[in-house]
Amino acid sequence: MREWVKRLVGRTIFESHLDALLLRNSAVVVTFHRVKDTETPEGLTVSVDLFEAYCRFFKRYFNVVSLGSLVAKLEDGVTLDRELAITFDDGYRDNFEHAAPVLEKLDLPATFFIVTQWMGTDVIPWWDRDIGVRHPWMTWDQVRSLHRRGFELGVHTRTHADLGSVTDQEAREEIVGARRELEEHVGARVELFAYPYGRLANLAETNRHLIQRSGFRCCCSCFGGVNAPGTDPFYLRRVPISSQYPSPLQFAFEVALGRSVQLA
Numbered sequence: 001m002r003e004w005v006k007r008l009v010g011r012t013i014f015e016s017h018l019d020a021l022l023l024r025n026s027a028v029v030v031t032f033h034r035v036k037d038t039e040t041p042e043g044l045t046v047s048v049d050l051f052e053a054y055c056r057f058f059k060r061y062f063n064v065v066s067l068g069s070l071v072a073k074l075e076d077g078v079t080l081d082r083e084l085a086i087t088f089d090d091g092y093r094d095n096f097e098h099a100a101p102v103l104e105k106l107d108l109p110a111t112f113f114i115v116t117q118w119m120g121t122d123v124i125p126w127w128d129r130d131i132g133v134r135h136p137w138m139t140w141d142q143v144r145s146l147h148r149r150g151f152e153l154g155v156h157t158r159t160h161a162d163l164g165s166v167t168d169q170e171a172r173e174e175i176v177g178a179r180r181e182l183e184e185h186v187g188a189r190v191e192l193f194a195y196p197y198g199r200l201a202n203l204a205e206t207n208r209h210l211i212q213r214s215g216f217r218c219c220c221s222c223f224g225g226v227n228a229p230g231t232d233p234f235y236l237r238r239v240p241i242s243s244q245y246p247s248p249l250q251f252a253f254e255v256a257l258g259r260s261v262q263l264a
């Protein structure tokens with residue numbers, strides 16, 4: 001379907017309040033990676049203006065809550081009513097520099113999932129090295145600052161490991177070790193987990209059990225989809241927002257019609 005048709009249908013759905021029907025009794029968790037203005041937009045980057053447009057859209061049409069409080073609702077088995085939680089993966093410095101100020105201006109909660117061994121380093125992940133770009137990570141001071149300002153932090157492993165293909169020992173270090181490191185750096189308990197890459201094949205079931213036994217309260221995927229009441233927080237679905245959705249209305253269209261899931 002053409003982009004303008006999707007935008008038109010998205011606008012029609014939300015402005016005619018059909019959204020209340022389509023997303024009734026469900027909750028959406030969205031994931032951003034980078035928020036920055038760039039001459040060369042890449043898949044994982046959204047501009048600061050587009051990020052703010054998304055935040056205003058969320059505030060207008062959803063009940064924006066922290067991921068922790070959404071998990072609590074799922075644990076309690078209470079009714080859902082178009083909750084939306086905003087999350088960020090990996091720990092890019094632009095999250096601190098550009099996203100956090102917009103979130104604070106609009107008084108919106110958010111969760112930042114951190115790759116613990118990369119903070120304060122100049123590690124370049126393979127997906128950036130492959131296209132010849134480098135995006136700096138947050139320093140630990142910046143991570144602590146987000147925590148002090150009321151944002152949630154979560155674990156995204158130590159080295160962005162594919163938990164669908166590592167050994168049991170490596171999985172333990174990536175899951176339990178990352179949590180210990182993050183807790184030591186911020187001096188607070190951390191209970192939220194999002195697994196790297198986020199597709200079905202990127203997490204072995206045994207590792208999901210390890211995450212559960214280690215004291216985490218959720219495990220987030222990242223292959224799209226919405227969450228219904230009764231969703232197990234260890235099977236929490238997230239919708240990645242990238243250049244694939246150039247406008248909030250297109251995002252709305254895909255999510256409301258159940259077309260945000262990408263299993264392959």
Ligand SMILES: [Zn+2]
Pocket residue numbers: 089090156160196197
């Ligand atoms: Zn990631």
